Structures are given as C-alpha cells and as structure tokens.
Amino acid sequence: MIGQHLRSYSKRELSERRRVKTWQDQGFDVCQHLVPGNHLLHFIADTGWEGIIDLERWFCHRVPQSAALSSASWSPAQLETLFITCIQPINGLPQDLAYQRLESKGRVAASSVPAQAYACMASQGRVWLHTFPPHAPLEEGRRYLKADSLPLSIQFQIGYSHISMALLKRIQRGDVILVNHEECTVASSNHVLGRFIKIEEGFMFDETDVTAMSENESELSLPEHINEVAVAPVRSRDEIKIKLDVVLQQSTLSVAELESFYHGQVIPCHPDAEQNISIMANGVPVAKGELVWIEDSLGIEIKDIYQEAGDVSRQ
Known part of the structure; x- marks a missing residue:
C-alpha cells in the first residue's frame, strides 16, 4: 500500500501542525523534542486546553530571588499550590491559549511528555501542550494565494x-x-x-x-x-470551480519515446518526487508540497504557495 511509504498523519496531528505553524508565523517559539525537567505539573485551562510545565523552571522565572535558595527550602507540593493560586501564572502565550484560570491535574513524570509533544515558550518557561484548544486557530499572518490571474475556460x-x-x-x-x-x-x-x-x-x-x-x-x-x-x-x-491537478513529475517526451512508453519502457522517476509535488490550478502552478498519508487517504502537505499564480521563481 502506498501509505506505507509516505509520512503519515492523523487528522488530529494535521490540525495541530496547522495551528503550530500559525503560532510560528506569529513569532512564537514552538518546537518539539525538548526534554522537560523532573518537577512537572499537568494542568487544564478553563478554555479547554491542557499543558505540562516544569515547576522548578517556572519558579526560577517567576521568583528569581527565591529560586536561588536550595531546593530543600521548598517542596513540589508547595510549588504546585503557588502555581495554581497565582493570578495568570503563565504569560506570553499565543492568543489561542488565552485563559482566566488554571486547575491542577496532578504532578506527572517526565515519561508523560512524548518526544513529539509541542513545547511553547512563555514568559515563565516552556509549556508542553498535552491537549490543544478546542476552538479553531486564528488565521492572522497567514499568506494566501492571489488567484485572480488563474485562467478560466x-x-x-x-x-x-x-x-x-x-x-x-x-x-x-x-x-x-x-x-x-x-x-x-x-x-x-x-x-x-x-x-x-x-x-x-x-x-x-x-x-x-x-x-x-x-x-x-x-x-x-x-x-x-x-x-x-x-x-x-x-x-x-x-x-466557481477550479480544477486542481496533483503532479508527481513533469517529463518531456518525444512522440517516439511516448510510443515506447506504451510498450513497457520505464520512465525514470526523480528520487525525491514525493517531496516535490506540484499543484496546478487550471493548468497553472500555484503551490508545491509533499505527498502524505492522512489516516486512510492521500493528501498533499503544502510546503510553499506562489502568491501570484504561476510564479515559481522561489523554487
């Protein structure tokens, strides 16, 4: 099956990737594969999203004067209470992660944070996202295709x-x-x-x-x-309907070569063809992407958009 040879996403992962890309376009530091500390708290916001934060690092950012004291001077339980009782304990997050109140879901081990979890930098340290907010992401700062020049038959x-x-x-x-x-x-x-x-x-x-x-x-x-x-x-x-063609590779053949193709001749395929898919709108290139597998269907992850239809100068 072709899906076994492509990068695979669930619909949830695809939604999360789009949201993270929006945040990154807005200038927020969001990345994966970061190792958290040892004093982790799982919390839930009143707006529906959940996160995990390193209490010790949070304390260092929040109260730097007291953080210089020995860790024997405070306990994780005390930090948890301080975190939850603070007014706005975390600042500097994307607007999608706005909240009024946080509630503790208990302390967790570092193994509870998978390597692929997204960590967003806030004013008080990293927040690992356990559950994304339920509402649709904001679309500010996104680039869209200027499709006015597309040909129509x-x-x-x-x-x-x-x-x-x-x-x-x-x-x-x-x-x-x-x-x-x-x-x-x-x-x-x-x-x-x-x-x-x-x-x-x-x-x-x-x-x-x-x-x-x-x-x-x-x-x-x-x-x-x-x-x-x-x-x-x-x-x-x-x-108005626009026909989108997904092109794996474009090749120029002579009539003789095409005739040989009908009789079984193999046409070479670029080794990275699946990562350089061309998307044509009414025959005009408008974007490029990568072939991916979304649960049980083929999909194209958009890598670049030509804001002016047909402008491939940035390839």
Whole structure:
C-alpha cells in the first residue's frame, strides 16, 4: 500500500501542525523534542486546553530571588499550590491559549511528555501542550494565494439536444442537428455561471435573470451525460470551480519515446518526487508540497504557495 511509504498523519496531528505553524508565523517559539525537567505539573485551562510545565523552571522565572535558595527550602507540593493560586501564572502565550484560570491535574513524570509533544515558550518557561484548544486557530499572518490571474475556460452554450448513440454514429456531412433545448448559458468547469445575452459587440452577462435561475435550476442545467454539468447554478464568484491537478513529475517526451512508453519502457522517476509535488490550478502552478498519508487517504502537505499564480521563481 502506498501509505506505507509516505509520512503519515492523523487528522488530529494535521490540525495541530496547522495551528503550530500559525503560532510560528506569529513569532512564537514552538518546537518539539525538548526534554522537560523532573518537577512537572499537568494542568487544564478553563478554555479547554491542557499543558505540562516544569515547576522548578517556572519558579526560577517567576521568583528569581527565591529560586536561588536550595531546593530543600521548598517542596513540589508547595510549588504546585503557588502555581495554581497565582493570578495568570503563565504569560506570553499565543492568543489561542488565552485563559482566566488554571486547575491542577496532578504532578506527572517526565515519561508523560512524548518526544513529539509541542513545547511553547512563555514568559515563565516552556509549556508542553498535552491537549490543544478546542476552538479553531486564528488565521492572522497567514499568506494566501492571489488567484485572480488563474485562467478560466468559459463556454457560451446556446443549448443542447438528446441523441442516441446509434443516431450519432449515422451523422454525415451535410446533416442538420436540431437544438431541442435552447439555453444561452455561461459555463465553466462543468458548472453553470448564469445566462448571457448576445449583442452586437459580443456577449453580455444577463444579471437580470439570476432570480429566474434560482427558481428553475433544473431547467437551466445541462443534462448529466453532457459533461456532467452541476444541477445548481453558480451565483457567486467564490463558487466557481477550479480544477486542481496533483503532479508527481513533469517529463518531456518525444512522440517516439511516448510510443515506447506504451510498450513497457520505464520512465525514470526523480528520487525525491514525493517531496516535490506540484499543484496546478487550471493548468497553472500555484503551490508545491509533499505527498502524505492522512489516516486512510492521500493528501498533499503544502510546503510553499506562489502568491501570484504561476510564479515559481522561489523554487
């Protein structure tokens, strides 16, 4: 199975990675594979997330004058009480980790913190995240694709006819095919965008017919066996469908080489092809990523986004 050869994530891990990437983009120090200390406290915030903190290191940051005393002068139980009773014992965390009150879930051993746990640097030391906050992450500071320059294939269709395969095979030069259903529709990517009016200068979008479209969607749509056009018309620019192609490798072949390919010739594959997937939107490169396995499905982890569609200069 292909999933055995790819990096694998659960949906929960994928969500956590996106959230951590957001925090890192905002300038927070979040990393993995850090070894915690020996006096660890597991706590839960009133907003739903859980963390683990090294009480000794927290005490050193919080009360540096007293922290210089011998550890025999205080006990882990006393530090736990001090931590929980403090007003805002931890500061400098991402906004996703905001809280009003923390509650202790008891002290734990260092083995309770897996190597892959994320540790976020706060003003009072590292906080290992045991459970992420339940609400959606903030999207501030993220880069998005400027997709306005993507090409769209537009068809101005004047109607359609139902025809049998037998009749289609008998069509000859000079025959006339009747248009049984006249519909001046604008379609893109197998979805109806609306109707058009043919004027002397060219085509004009029929904006006055939007209400009629919604009232009679089934009549407006082309039949399923013709390009499988969607039943519901597109009423908003944001609903326009874009075809995304996931390209493992692009190769240039001669006609002779392609013919040999049909007869069993092997075309070399780049050794790191799975880590350099190209994502094409309507035939234009918009991003690159890595092929991963998400539970029981293939996925592409985005590594870079070309803010201007087709701009691959940063590769």
